[in-house]
Amino acid sequence: VRRANASHKFDTVNNLLRGKHFAGPHRVVYLGDVAQACLAQLTNAETPVFEEHPGYNEQRWSLSTTSGDVRVHIASRPYWAWGLLTSGYLNIITLEGPLSDRARLVLDTVSALGHPPWEMVHQRTAERWLSSKLPSQNLKTNERTWRSLLQSARDTIRESIEGMQVRCDQALNEEDANQHEWSGVLRDDLHMARRALSEDNAPGVERALARLEAGLIQMSTAFDSGYVPAPEALHSDGSDVRSM
Structure with missing residues (x-):
């Protein structure tokens, strides 16, 4: 304290x-x-x-x-x-x-x-x-306990980001002329998710992953039923990453 x-x-x-x-x-x-x-x-x-x-x-x-x-x-x-x-x-x-x-x-x-x-x-x-x-x-074992739990949480979040990366790559590799428009949007949110993780900002990661999930749903809709333009790429000033 x-x-x-x-x-x-x-x-x-x-x-x-x-x-x-x-x-x-x-x-x-x-x-x-x-x-x-x-x-x-x-x-x-x-x-x-x-x-x-x-x-x-x-x-x-x-x-x-x-x-x-x-x-x-x-x-x-x-x-x-x-x-x-x-x-x-x-x-x-x-x-x-x-x-x-x-x-x-x-x-x-x-x-x-x-x-x-x-x-x-x-x-x-x-x-x-x-x-x-x-x-x-003792102080050392106490520190190891804290750090072990921290690393476990980071590993779990990193796995979620990597899983989303795979899904984004698969979606972008689809043979559809409009898919390339989404590339910048998806990659920007993946970058923001990784940046949030580097700052131990789990809510920031979750927001980025939620945007990616919504983007993939929109892409799927576009592929199945017609053209849906990608939103403009989101360029962060950092406020999204650390807003807690």
């Missing part, structure tokens, strides 16, 4: 995580940047339930939630300077579910966070804390 503020509340009646505008009985809770980034990437997630309530120490807590087939458990623990500063906390994140879903969540979290979450602010103290509290873990 590098930053934390009073951006959320603990619903003391229902044991739920609430936004800062929640007006019911509550206590302030400090989530921290890592936990916020992780929870923000979940799709249609259940409202997180606190298993350990924040009390006088507003940054010591644990909660869990479910999003589809993935269960997420996060615990916030002090490890440096007795937890007097927000950067003196770390998050223990446990993910359960299909590898592809867990890997995608990690990729989106790291991308949204903007810095490697495995890099502790106070590394020596973190190493000692892990040795004492979680002897099966």
Whole structure:
């Protein structure tokens, strides 16, 4: 954790995580940047339930939630300077579910966070804390776990792009006089998909692949029932790639 503020509340009646505008009985809770980034990437997630309530120490807590087939458990623990500063906390994140879903969540979290979450602010103290509290873990094994899931997500996305490349090549090789008009459009979106992947921007990849899918459908329609002109090639200024 590098930053934390009073951006959320603990619903003391229902044991739920609430936004800062929640007006019911509550206590302030400090989530921290890592936990916020992780929870923000979940799709249609259940409202997180606190298993350990924040009390006088507003940054010591644990909660869990479910999003589809993935269960997420996060615990916030002090490890440096007795937890007097927000950067003196770390998050223990446990993910359960299909590898592809867990890997995608990690990729989106790291991308949204903007810095490697495995890099502790106070590394020596973190190493000692892990040795004492979680002897099966150390900074190196923790980093390898993060990187392994990141690479798994990248490999899956790369396979999707390569599969789309094959489909585009097959469509462009069809013996039809109008197919060449689509070449620039398809290749531009393939380039944008690869560029988004290089920046770990999975939503950007998905948008590019969706445009490619729509283009292939239009091409098929043109081939079967008549001429359908290709749209003008889309030249990106970069905003499409990083709009998240």
